[in-house]
Amino acid sequence: MYILRAEHSFDSAHFLSGYEGKCANIHGHRWRIVAEVAGEKLASEGQLRGMVIDFGDLKRDVKKMVDDHDHALIIETGTMREVTLNCLREDGFNIIEIPFRPTAEEFSRYFYEILEEKGYQVKRVTVYETPTNCATYERGR
Ligand SMILES: Nc1nc2c(c(=O)[nH]1)N=C([C@H](O)[C@H](O)COP(=O)(O)OP(=O)(O)OP(=O)(O)O)CN2
Numbered sequence: 001m002y003i004l005r006a007e008h009s010f011d012s013a014h015f016l017s018g019y020e021g022k023c024a025n026i027h028g029h030r031w032r033i034v035a036e037v038a039g040e041k042l043a044s045e046g047q048l049r050g051m052v053i054d055f056g057d058l059k060r061d062v063k064k065m066v067d068d069h070d071h072a073l074i075i076e077t078g079t080m081r082e083v084t085l086n087c088l089r090e091d092g093f094n095i096i097e098i099p100f101r102p103t104a105e106e107f108s109r110y111f112y113e114i115l116e117e118k119g120y121q122v123k124r125v126t127v128y129e130t131p132t133n134c135a136t137y138e139r140g141r
């Protein structure tokens with residue numbers, strides 16, 4: 001099996017609702033997303049000869065997915081008062097609501113599923129929350 005890897009980063013803020021400690025406050029990370037996709041066979045002719053897929057396509061899709069989350073405050077639905085959310089939105093802030101706690105683990109599954117929906121045979125997705133801490137999602141066999 002061949003495994004291809006592409007990575008991209010985005011800068012966004014989050015907080016962990018219900019967390020006891022500093023991560024309960026709004027703070028930012030440079031999130032680094034490493035996506036790995038698999039393929040059994042290489043193309044035998046044409047532009048893709050010797051390739052599973054074109055890195056250019058994979059890079060473009062990973063970058064688009066990641067850029068969609070850049071420079072935002074990413075919050076779990078229901079963890080911020082509507083009035084606060086509305087004020088932030090009215091003041092032009094980019095708020096992304098997601099239906100899960102914004103941890104590295106949850107993001108790794110989330111980005112895995114986005115790439116899967118685009119048709120990739122995803123092997124695993126790793127999300128670095130800091131340069132030294134990451135979580136990886138892959139399907140059990
Ligand atoms: N298993 C997980 N644990 C934690 C997660 C997570 O996603 N998965 N996330 C957090 C917080 O988001 C927090 O921002 C991480 O902070 P911390 O580990 O403290 O990272 P720092 O780089 O800020 O650490 P310093 O030691 O203060 O430099 C918490 N846990």
Ligand SMILES: [Zn+2]
Binds near residue numbers: 014023027028129
């Ligand atoms: Zn954090």
